[in-house]
Amino acid sequence: MNIQVLGSGCSKCRELEARTKKALQSAGVAGEVEHVTDFVEIAKLRVLVTPALAINGEVKVAGKVPSEAELVGILTTAAATE
Amino acid sequence: MEDITETSVSAPPAPVEPTTQQRRWWLLPALLLWALVYRWLGTVADVLTTSVLHLSLDSHLGSSVAFFLFEVPKVLMLLILVVFGVGVVRSFFTPDRTRQILSGKRESAGNVLAAMLGVVTPFCSCSAVPLFIGFVETGIPLGVTFSFLISAPMVNEVALALLFGMFGWRVAAIYLTAGLVIAIVAGWVIGRLRMERFVEDWVYELDTGVNTANSSNERMSWEKRIDYGLDAVREIVGKVWPYVMAGIAVGAGIHGYVPEGLLASFLGSDTWWSIPLAVLLGVPMYSNAAGIIPVVQALMEKGAALGPVLAFMMSVIGLSLPEMIILRKVLKPRLIGGFVGVVAMGILLVGYLFTAIL
Incomplete structure (x- = not known):
């Protein structure tokens, strides 16, 4: 599973990255977290607000840092539909 | 679970x-x-x-x-x-929804709507660039996009709450109105100046396809x-909160110790240069409006005028250096210059207007 954290490197974006990595572990899902800071890439995913989270190229979260429990939920559903 | x-x-x-x-x-x-x-x-x-x-x-x-x-x-x-x-x-009001509302709006009416939506749409200056690209790509006119980008940070709830608490509802209402007017007029002026060519070329070349927008209009429960x-x-x-506490602590010191009328001579309504100075001082300061308002309130008690105070506030949150550095990624220097110039002019006018009225 390809997981992208989209953001300009602001503190919230770094928090989302850290939390996603934690959630990935507690969900027991295999995946790689990538931090995208390039605005062209972000624009191509049609994200309006950062921080955002995309899984396999599909935007799941935008404009907020969800709780770890929420992230676990998002990751497990994504893994199940994969 | x-x-x-x-x-x-x-x-x-x-x-x-x-x-x-x-x-x-x-x-x-x-x-x-x-x-x-x-x-x-x-x-x-x-x-x-x-x-x-x-x-x-x-x-x-x-x-x-x-x-x-x-x-x-x-x-x-x-x-x-x-x-x-x-x-x-x-x-x-998600940014996505705001974009849907604004797309297809012409200038003028679009500027008014964009400035008002700027107040109620959640916005952080760190997403200024993706938002800018998203708006322009959807065909929202440049001036309308700017009306949004000016009003979103300038008319913010922290500033409004503090102004209301320390100066009363009238000053808070003046601030809200002035912020909206500046955003509407500045955006309109930028649109009239036809500054589209000063947007970095790659923004318009970027092909994100016809916008199908992942319209997340999910209904939220209360x-x-x-x-x-x-x-x-x-x-x-x-x-x-730490800024508020620190600001009030300084304000309390001024309140108790600085003699009445001391500041009237250089921050009062008779000195024309206090307003430009307030705008200049405000630009490099960022997001500390929370700490500044209590200090300013105490200063006003001792004779400073409302004009410079409002100008300072608006400049602190409306013209922030970090936001401009971020926007440089999509805007050529001339457009950034135009943006700062037009907004600074607006703030100056508001400052002088209030010094004249009140």
């Missing part, structure tokens, strides 16, 4: 209802308690100062302490209430909206 079932998109939304009811009942007593405490703050602060700390309210120290004990809880309580309210309102408001309180008030 509940959190997990709630967020998984495919799960049936059945179990939400009972908690919604509970949450709403809890809200009303909380608001009543808030009003009750708020009403008695002044009395409690005075009693604490005189009977517990044994200070006279007429002494320098006593009047500073009473000021601090009254203003800190007052401003923080107002901040919590306003940020919560604005948070709930904002849960209705419980979620209340949660959204509480989250906003946790995040914003959690970040801003």
Whole structure:
């Protein structure tokens, strides 16, 4: 599973990255977290607000840092539909 | 565990209802308690100062302490209430929805709408660039996009709550109106100047395809909206309270120790250069409006005029250096210059206008 954290490197974006990595572990899902800071890439995913989270190229979260429990939920559903 | 079932998109939304009811009942007593405490703050602060700390309210120290004990809880309580309210309102306006509303709008009417949506749409200057690209790509005119980008940070809830708490509703209303007018007019002017060619070329070449927008118009439950408001309180008030305390502490010192009328000579309404100076000083400062307003309030008590004060505030939050550096990625220097110039002119005019009126 390809997981992208989209953001300009602001503190919230770094928090989302850290939390996603934690959630990935507690969900027991295999995946790689990538931090995208390039605005062209972000624009191509049609994200309006950062921080955002995309899984396999599909935007799941935008404009907020969800709780770890929420992230676990998002990751497990994504893994199940994969 | 509940959190997990709630967020998984495919799960049936059945179990939400009972908690919604509970949450709403809890809200009303909380608001009543808030009003009750708020009403008695002044009395409690005075009693604490005189009977517990044994200070006279007429002494320098006593009047500073009473000021601090009254203003800190007052401003923080107002901040919590306003940020919560604005948070709930904002849960209705996602940036995506704002973009849908604005797309297909012409200039003029579009500028007005964009400035107003800027107040209620959640916005952080760190997403200024993706938002800018998203707006321009959808065909929203450049000037309309700028109206949004100017009003979103300038008319913010923290500034409004603090102005309301320390200067009263009239100044808060003036600030809100002035901010909207500047955003509308500045955006319109930028549109008239035909500055599209000063947007970095790659922005227009970027082909994100015809916008199908992942329109996330999911209907939120009221419980979620209340949660959204509480989250906003946790995040914003959690970040801003030390600045508020520090600002009020400095303000309390000024309140107790600086003689009346001392500042009238150089921050009063007779000095024409105080307003440009206020704008210049405000540009490099960022996001510390929360700490600045209490200081400014104390300064005004000692003879400073409202014009420079408002100009300073607007410049601090409306023209921030970090935001401009971020925007440089999509805008050529001339457009950034135009943006700063037009907004600074607007702030100057507002400053002079209020010095003349009040």
